[in-house]
Amino acid sequence: MTCCRWLQTTEVWTIAGEPLDMRSIVPILNLMPRKVRQLLSDLERAGFVNRGGKGSHRNLEHPKGIRVTISGKLGDDAQHYQEKQTRRAIEDSRT
Numbered sequence: 001m002t003c004c005r006w007l008q009t010t011e012v013w014t015i016a017g018e019p020l021d022m023r024s025i026v027p028i029l030n031l032m033p034r035k036v037r038q039l040l041s042d043l044e045r046a047g048f049v050n051r052g053g054k055g056s057h058r059n060l061e062h063p064k065g066i067r068v069t070i071s072g073k074l075g076d077d078a079q080h081y082q083e084k085q086t087r088r089a090i091e092d093s094r095t
Contacts, residue, residue, distance in 0.1 A: 033077040039086045046090045
């Protein structure tokens with residue numbers, strides 16, 4: 001399997017002289033999408049309150065009046081627009 005060739009070699013990758021394996025590089029490259037539960041956790045830590053929702057939708061509101069709707073089951077991968085929407089709402093709540 002060519003995509004997993006690095007597993008079969010004895011070559012050791014290093015960053016700043018420290019040995020590195022692929023498990024530690026994945027968070028650096030940010031290849032994995034975040035989960036919906038992580039987005040909700042970030043929003044709640046920023047002061048957003050879950051006002052409920054219908055079905056798999058959750059409506060969160062900040063005391064400053066900023067509203068965000070996140071859809072999907074907790075274990076689903078978050079879509080790019082959801083991550084962007086969450087990041088933007090948290091930044092707006094801080095200003």
